[in-house]
């Protein structure tokens with residue numbers, strides 16, 4: 001296993017461009033984690049959104065992974081309500097905590113212009129009918145911002161995601177079992193190594209395009225074994241075929257030996273998930289009636305996992321005695 005992990009580390013360094021700001025971000029994350037752990041808070045690292053895999057170095061075209069970022073963004077809010085500080089590692093322009101609640105609204109439709117008296121352009125006011133609850137959400141957003149409870153970090157490409165996740169894992173290793181990883185991002189399994197990528201735009205005059213892509217190293221392996229071995233790690237398993245979902249989730253737990261897998265099927269992911277751990281299998285459901293009352297499945301996922309994290313911390317502490 002040690003050999004496998006060092007080969008993944010080697011591959012990361014050689015075949016995935018290192019973002020120039022990775023060390024700076026790592027320091028920021030380490031300081032954030034240390035500050036909150038000192039204040040008695042737990043810290044969760046949430047990954048959210050899909051990764052982009054370029055086909056050309058001067059990128060015109062790329063492959064993307066499906067994910068709106070809603071699961072990650074809403075989960076961030078519920079973790080904060082549960083007393084956690086959140087590092088939100090998300091795809092640029094995917095859904096964001098709090099603002100996600102207004103993502104379908106055109107900002108200009110939500111504003112009204114009141115004529116000014118004289119030269120000025122007038123006064124702009126928010127239309128409460130278009131933006132219901134804006135004051136309540138804004139109040140909470142400002143409290144979270146002022147309390148420094150949310151640290152947003154952006155990625156775009158698969159390379160950025162992999163290096164920033166590694167940096168996050170190393171940054172959080174100092175707080176041991178108080179750290180949770182919640183890997184909700186939809187990560188590409190395939191990529192073209194930098195050394196094999198054409199520099200310029202692929203020309204259609206050369207005929208149909210044939211792509212040969214390599215397997216992305218399974219980052220969960222070094223994360224669990226090497227980079228953050230004391231943390232509570234939750235991965236996600238997304239399938240489109242419900243008949244293979246649970247088997248795949250269990251297989252992931254057997255392979256990586258982490259703490260939990262949240263298993264979901266693409267079409268039903270907003271209403272049904274299964275949280276699988278080595279000892280348990282919890283089905284979480286949100287009915288149409290719940291949805292009408294504003295209940296979201298992420299609230300139940302977060303409640304289930306924070307309870308499991310509590311238990312994990314107690315067991316780790318008992319094991320050390």
Ligand code: PMT
Nearest residue numbers: 067068069070071183184186187216218219220235236238
């Ligand atoms: O964002 P939304 O629209 O709300 O949708 C939410 C979601 C469906 C994207 C989310 O619930 C989800 O299932 N995310 C994980 C999707 C995924 O990539 O599954 P996977 O089976 O390909 O990967 C399984 C796990 O391995 C993931 O936790 C991933 O972080 C990890 N992985 C993946 C590839 C890779 N090279 N290394 C990894 O460690």
